[in-house]
Amino acid sequence: MATPTLEKTDGGAEPGFADSPYITVTFRVRRFNPEVSAEAEWQDFTFEMDPKERVLDGLHKIKWDLDGTLTFRRSCAHGICGSDAMRINGKNRLACKTLIKDISPEKPITIEPIKGLTVLKDLVVDMEPFFQAYRDVMPFLITKDTNEPTRERLQSAEDRERFDDTTKCILCAACTSSCPVFWNDGQYFGPAAIVNAHRFIFDSRDEAGEQRLEILNDRDGVWRCRTTFNCTDACPRGIEITKAIQEVKRALITRRI
């Protein structure tokens, strides 16, 4: 949703051996290395690249061929592990799902670490506060029945559909680090934690919904959401995050009053 991938045919380009698919791109990367300087600064890398490649391929080119000190996270490189969320041209995206041709490569492409988390080096941030918020909403199945289950916990297709959208989260932190409330106050749970709470609150098999709602009713919980929709725009999985937060709010209101 955040990264349109529809191929557009180049009207002007003639097919032929002389035509190279490569274009010159400039990556303007926010560099920070505490072992060298206390200041973060921009560094430009200019190189040839196929516009149908991804931003991650460009970062690989820099790291492997131009400057081996560039530091960033990536694991699967196919949009599932959620390691390489970064701020590309001012928007939070996954580097492995963003094609060069979709982000106007004629201008320098700015690449920064995601905001609101401690920058450790270059594009690597400390994710611990993010995962702390995730742990705080208890993202696991809780049942009152203490006996070991003797059969599968069955669920109807409709019940599964209720929370289907929020099961897609890959914990890349693109949403949480796009939230202006989180930028200014890291104590806010952030959209990702609320999405994962939503996944269990609306699961018919789970029995600790009330407990999770109580946690999110807190000062730093859902009521700090300003409905700015930054999280929904940022989510590389297209989860309707603001809607999920709204549903948690509604559940709190209907249960408490």
Next chain:
Amino acid sequence: MSNNVAKTDSTASGIGPVEGTPLYSVDNPAPVIEPPRKRTKKTGRATRGNFELYAWLFMRLSGVVLVVLVIGHLLVQLVLDGGVSKISFAFVAGRWASPFWQVWDLLMLWLAMLHGTIGLRTIINDYAERANTRVWLKGLLYTATVFTILLGTLVIFTFDPNIR
């Protein structure tokens, strides 16, 4: 003397005295760039019941009521029956002779003040980084709110049209 002081200062603040020596190294890294108020294991333990819920709900409900009250107020004061030029002491005195307008103005005063206060409180919570700044700004806000609400209420109930 001044030379001496400058020298001591530069050593104390860690600015390298030898030219060409890097300030930071592997063993002596610079402080990392930290965001304001990080979440830790201790965060979110103090709960305040349903206060945030009621505040959020109050904003929505009072907003709806205020749309009617404020637009009505503006129409009566500024548009209908001669416009803004009709407003005078006598006009206000005449309006407050009726309990309907007394209740209207009282409701508008309380709702608008509380609505604005909760909204500003949200902004302070969002943007004031240091705990001390928050406490002072919110203290100022609540004082101003209480003062305005009490004064306004007092005037509405004790208004004397024959005052000279």
